[in-house]
Amino acid sequence: MSLASVIRAEKKLLLPTYDRQKVLFTRGRGVYLWDSNGKRYLDFLSGIGVNALGHAHPAIQKVLKRQAGKLIHTSNLFYHEYQAELAKRLAKISGLDRAFFCNSGTEAWEGALKLARAYARVNNSNGHKAKWRLLALENSFHGRTFGSLATTGQEKYRHPFAPLVPGVNFVAFNDLVDLKRQFDGSVCAVCLETIQGEGGIKPVSREFLQLARELTEKSGALLMIDEIQCGLGRTGKYFAYQHYGITPDIVTVAKPLAAGLPLGALLTTDRVASGMHPGMHGTTFGGGPLACAVAIEFLRILDGLLGHVTKLGQYFVAELQNLRSKHAAMQDVRGIGLMLAIELDSADVAKAVVSELLQQGILINRTHDTVLRFLPPYIIEKKHVDEVIRALDRSLGKSENHNHRGHRGTHTKHREKRVG
Numbered sequence: 001m002s003l004a005s006v007i008r009a010e011k012k013l014l015l016p017t018y019d020r021q022k023v024l025f026t027r028g029r030g031v032y033l034w035d036s037n038g039k040r041y042l043d044f045l046s047g048i049g050v051n052a053l054g055h056a057h058p059a060i061q062k063v064l065k066r067q068a069g070k071l072i073h074t075s076n077l078f079y080h081e082y083q084a085e086l087a088k089r090l091a092k093i094s095g096l097d098r099a100f101f102c103n104s105g106t107e108a109w110e111g112a113l114k115l116a117r118a119y120a121r122v123n124n125s126n127g128h129k130a131k132w133r134l135l136a137l138e139n140s141f142h143g144r145t146f147g148s149l150a151t152t153g154q155e156k157y158r159h160p161f162a163p164l165v166p167g168v169n170f171v172a173f174n175d176l177v178d179l180k181r182q183f184d185g186s187v188c189a190v191c192l193e194t195i196q197g198e199g200g201i202k203p204v205s206r207e208f209l210q211l212a213r214e215l216t217e218k219s220g221a222l223l224m225i226d227e228i229q230c231g232l233g234r235t236g237k238y239f240a241y242q243h244y245g246i247t248p249d250i251v252t253v254a255k256p257l258a259a260g261l262p263l264g265a266l267l268t269t270d271r272v273a274s275g276m277h278p279g280m281h282g283t284t285f286g287g288g289p290l291a292c293a294v295a296i297e298f299l300r301i302l303d304g305l306l307g308h309v310t311k312l313g314q315y316f317v318a319e320l321q322n323l324r325s326k327h328a329a330m331q332d333v334r335g336i337g338l339m340l341a342i343e344l345d346s347a348d349v350a351k352a353v354v355s356e357l358l359q360q361g362i363l364i365n366r367t368h369d370t371v372l373r374f375l376p377p378y379i380i381e382k383k384h385v386d387e388v389i390r391a392l393d394r395s396l397g398k399s400e401n402h403n404h405r406g407h408r409g410t411h412t413k414h415r416e417k418r419v420g
């Protein structure tokens with residue numbers, strides 16, 4: 001099938017939810033993807049943080065083939081060999097006790113929201129004032145289902161679907177005073193991403209996270225952390241909150257967990273898990289034997305990759321900083337490990353750079369209008385970073401020449417309504 005015929009067919013047959021780049025990928029290996037014309041692309045987006053081990057990893061293929069020939073699905077009415085083993089590994093690396101498995105990030109977050117409400121109900125049945133409010137952060141992103149949308153602090157995602165789930169208030173990002181002002185005994189959970197991903201790669205501040213931990217601990221509310229994008233090795237530690245010296249009550253993960261198969265999880269403590277009983281929550285597909293067997297293999301490989309992620313992340317940041325000193329359009333370099341971004345001073349330039357890199361065979365994306373996001377596979381090497389830096393250098397130089405205004409601050413900041 002040609003790209004043109006796929007585009008024609010999709011236009012007629014699919015719900016128009018995506019504004020796709022005009023590329024038809026047919027295979028991948030390691031850090032590279034190939035399209036239907038045989039053109040090779042260096043993948044610095046890894047399917048938005050999913051393909052952390054790159055494409056067609058031999059060890060993952062081996063587990064997939066073995067398990068697909070043995071057992072793919074049973075339903076959660078019965079036991080299989082892998083959920084407990086996977087939960088044990090996740091508990092060990094997170095400092096938490098238990099897991100619930102589902103199929104996606106948004107489902108993990110929905111489960112976490114339900115758990116927070118359920119726990120608060122049981123925990124406050126002894127005469128305390130009811131806890132039901134959720135405090136989430138402005139500029140956050142937690143997914144597309146109703147609970148996740150209700151805690152997502154970006155109007156463009158929420159607006160078409162109002163009214164959303166009630167009981168949610170938004171705190172200004174990293175604003176300690178606002179958090180103190182809005183926090184009281186009616187709050188059942190403070191919800192946040194350690195590093196806001198869709199919001200433009202913005203790490204929460206140490207002071208803010210510590211205050212959220214203190215306030216929730218004192219009042220018996222929960223600290224609920226979404227590590228769907230920043231967790232599972234992306235920042236060079238198993239979890240991004242481990243850079244901050246705190247442990248949450250609930251953490252959600254998904255994207256890279258099963259190396260490309262759909263699998264999400266919420267992790268929590270024994271104490272909080274006491275809020276759930278059989279029949280209160282569940283899923284048909286979540287935590288099936290195929291996805292769980294692959295996830296166990298992913299975590300085994302991840303153990304040996306964390307140091308590499310840290311080293312390559314430091315190298316990449318240093319190279320981006322060098323580039324910043326050369327290009328007026330670059331306003332900021334942000335992120336930890338291999339979750340990195342540069343903020344440009346114009347949405348038009350950001351858009352042009354993404355499509356120019358695509359032309360040159362490099363995949364990155366743009367989030368939050370002016371932010372170029374890099375989520376490469378954990379297996380990249382310095383030469384791959386160098387290739388991306390050279391391409392960015394060329395592309396930014398071109399756009400500056402094109403605008404004839406290569407000095408800082410001359411581009412006008414232009415906000416678009418929707419981003420891809």
Ligand SMILES: Cc1ncc(COP(=O)(O)O)c(C=O)c1O
Pocket residue numbers: 048104105106107109141142143144193197198226227228229230254255
């Ligand atoms: C922080 C965060 N939470 C939740 C989600 C939703 O995950 P999914 O698309 O798997 O439902 C995403 C997806 O980008 C995310 O980045």
